[in-house]
Amino acid sequence: MSAQVNPVEYAVIPAAGRGTRFLPITKSVPKEMLPLVDTPAIEYVVAEAARAGISDVLLVSSKSKTCIEDYFDRDAELVSLLRRDGKDKLADLAERGEALAKVHSVRQGEPLGLGHAVLQAKSHVGDSAFAVLLPDDIMHPTSELLAEMVQTRARYGGSVIALMEVPEDQISAYGNAAVEETEDGGLKVTALKEKPAPGTQLSNYAVVGRYVLDPAVFGLLEHQPTGAGGEIQLTDALATLIDLDPAQGGGVHAVIIKDRRFDTGDKLGYLTANVELALEDAQLGPQLRTWLKSLDLDGNQ
Numbered sequence: 001m002s003a004q005v006n007p008v009e010y011a012v013i014p015a016a017g018r019g020t021r022f023l024p025i026t027k028s029v030p031k032e033m034l035p036l037v038d039t040p041a042i043e044y045v046v047a048e049a050a051r052a053g054i055s056d057v058l059l060v061s062s063k064s065k066t067c068i069e070d071y072f073d074r075d076a077e078l079v080s081l082l083r084r085d086g087k088d089k090l091a092d093l094a095e096r097g098e099a100l101a102k103v104h105s106v107r108q109g110e111p112l113g114l115g116h117a118v119l120q121a122k123s124h125v126g127d128s129a130f131a132v133l134l135p136d137d138i139m140h141p142t143s144e145l146l147a148e149m150v151q152t153r154a155r156y157g158g159s160v161i162a163l164m165e166v167p168e169d170q171i172s173a174y175g176n177a178a179v180e181e182t183e184d185g186g187l188k189v190t191a192l193k194e195k196p197a198p199g200t201q202l203s204n205y206a207v208v209g210r211y212v213l214d215p216a217v218f219g220l221l222e223h224q225p226t227g228a229g230g231e232i233q234l235t236d237a238l239a240t241l242i243d244l245d246p247a248q249g250g251g252v253h254a255v256i257i258k259d260r261r262f263d264t265g266d267k268l269g270y271l272t273a274n275v276e277l278a279l280e281d282a283q284l285g286p287q288l289r290t291w292l293k294s295l296d297l298d299g300n301q
């Protein structure tokens, strides 16, 4: 397939979940708005899409999440007050999110699974290839993973998933993939299974929450029966795409992640992300490092 400039125009961010793993804060604050240092987690994800050349983002949201839309909306009054008072750096911060991408939203209505969430993007995306970014997975801010996935789609067509190796006892928490090397050094996905029961895994490759999808996935999701956990699973529709004719949008390739990834859907992963990102912050890093070193972590007097 001949390479195109940037055939992936849209990013879809499923963000309708209630975030029960993060109660009590998620009773009134969406988990996507929890800060990593000083920036809501969702902004890292929108910035990642923007770095891959995608400037149209669709949130698949729910009625308790309107503050995410507000965050990416223009607040002309706040910006003009700050600029009037000469506080241009603060005004720039207030405008930073909205400058990354045009953020739209659609409601999921019922929590029927990731496949169902992605299907809600159908009328926005139409028949274009699109990226899906799960906001519990935060890639390091320098990651070029999504751009590499967009290039992989340009090279092979079809869909592209991101994989990481995990220890055998963790694979049942993820989508699981079997892969084989292509003659030109790429990776072709040969089988996919969502959350395999212990002892039934295909490999140690776990699906990370980044996808570049052919719009053919929508036709499959419309008729996708429920799978693991009684939910409509994106992984199950992708498993069918593996064997579909490339002329009909079939074929799935993989990219192995090289960059750091934080699982911020988990409390420990969230804390780790905050510490690691704060240590890299020019202002906060040196003082935080000194303080961390001063802690007597063994509790000695």
Ligand code: G1P
Pocket (backbone or CB within 6 Å): 114, 134, 136, 137, 173, 174, 175, 176, 194, 195, 206, 207, 208, 209, 233, 234, 235
């Ligand atoms: C989802 C996907 C799964 C993938 C995971 C990555 O699962 O269904 O295939 O491995 O995201 O974070 P969830 O974590 O929503 O249960």
